[in-house]
Amino acid sequence: MTPFQRKRVWYQGSFFILFLFAPIFDLLRFDLIQSHLIVFGQPWTLGLDDYLAGQIDNRQITLNILLRVIAPILLLATVFLGIAWRWGRLYCGWLCPHFSVVETINQLVRKASGKQSLWDKKPGPSCHPDGTPAPSDRRYWLLAIPFALVFALLWAVALLTYLLPPAEVYGNLFHGTPTRNQALFIGVATILLFLEFTFARHLFCRYACAVGLFQSLAWMTNRRAMVVGYQRERARDCVSCQSFCDHVCPMRLKPRNIKRLMFACTQCGQCIDACETVQRHHPDGSLLNWIAGQQALQADGSQGLLVSEQPMRKPRTPPGWS
Numbered sequence: 001m002t003p004f005q006r007k008r009v010w011y012q013g014s015f016f017i018l019f020l021f022a023p024i025f026d027l028l029r030f031d032l033i034q035s036h037l038i039v040f041g042q043p044w045t046l047g048l049d050d051y052l053a054g055q056i057d058n059r060q061i062t063l064n065i066l067l068r069v070i071a072p073i074l075l076l077a078t079v080f081l082g083i084a085w086r087w088g089r090l091y092c093g094w095l096c097p098h099f100s101v102v103e104t105i106n107q108l109v110r111k112a113s114g115k116q117s118l119w120d121k122k123p124g125p126s127c128h129p130d131g132t133p134a135p136s137d138r139r140y141w142l143l144a145i146p147f148a149l150v151f152a153l154l155w156a157v158a159l160l161t162y163l164l165p166p167a168e169v170y171g172n173l174f175h176g177t178p179t180r181n182q183a184l185f186i187g188v189a190t191i192l193l194f195l196e197f198t199f200a201r202h203l204f205c206r207y208a209c210a211v212g213l214f215q216s217l218a219w220m221t222n223r224r225a226m227v228v229g230y231q232r233e234r235a236r237d238c239v240s241c242q243s244f245c246d247h248v249c250p251m252r253l254k255p256r257n258i259k260r261l262m263f264a265c266t267q268c269g270q271c272i273d274a275c276e277t278v279q280r281h282h283p284d285g286s287l288l289n290w291i292a293g294q295q296a297l298q299a300d301g302s303q304g305l306l307v308s309e310q311p312m313r314k315p316r317t318p319p320g321w322s
Contacts, residue, residue: 002276004273012100023161025041028162046065081218082218088266092205094267097155099250110124129277130277152197156186160186224294229288238256
């Protein structure tokens with residue numbers, strides 16, 4: 001694993017822990033019993049009870065709606081989509097607790113079958129980009145399937161704690177006495193998530209996740225946004241490569257394509273790392289690089305061309321992340 005990928009895994013792991021513990025410490029959750037949000041341990045209400053009791057007037061309830069609903073939503077949407085407009089699906093590739101599970105299961109499935117997804121037509125290369133063997137062993141299914149089930153259960157329980165008091169949820173589970181509704185929620189959610197983790201994974205991320213789709217739409221509107229660029233004039237250097245950049249992509253994309261065909265790219269950089277590893281002894285280095293601005297404008301596919309400008313080789317961090 002490259003230093004770049006280790007950094008990304010650290011971000012993913014940290015955010016996954018935050019996802020699990022945020023409701024436990026009342027950092028963020030919606031309590032169905034109290035019927036309001038809890039943010040950093042404080043109730044986030046509109047004051048509807050006070051309004052119905054006549055303790056606040058129309059002006060105050062309108063102001064509450066503006067400051068506690070409309071303004072926060074607009075602010076979060078602006079920041080979130082602004083980041084996506086410039087850098088793409090950063091949340092997906094660097095933070096999303098679902099995508100980190102997807103990538104982990106992908107690797108276990110690859111070890112079991114030689115393919116990252118059941119829907120891949122052919123197994124991947126028999127070695128890693130650095131030349132080390134990448135054998136497959138069917139016994140890894142004994143690890144991949146239980147892993148998908150455990151994380152489906154963990155996700156189901158975590159989601160429930162965002163809706164009910166975590167102490168009650170975990171307490172009932174610990175004593176084996178969940179309520180009927182709690183057991184039903186956890187059971188159904190676990191089954192659905194297990195099926196998704198086992199069979200869909202990247203397909204869900206590409207076609208069904210609203211968070212990912214909105215990021216992609218924002219990114220596609222910016223022709224100068226950061227994107228993976230391919231040096232077409234050096235295509236002959238790909239002849240000796242087993243398309244490692246295609247095989248390492250967790251979204252099952254083909255990174256040498258033009259931007260509009262990379263709609264679901266999560267900016268994970270694994271394709272660039274793979275190409276850098278394969279071309280490590282080539283004097284011109286990797287054929288894939290992060291590009292932005294004018295270079296991205298030339299690579300957006302509007303003229304059916306791929307990037308031919310001199311790539312930005314350093315810094316290793318994607319442009320604009322300093």
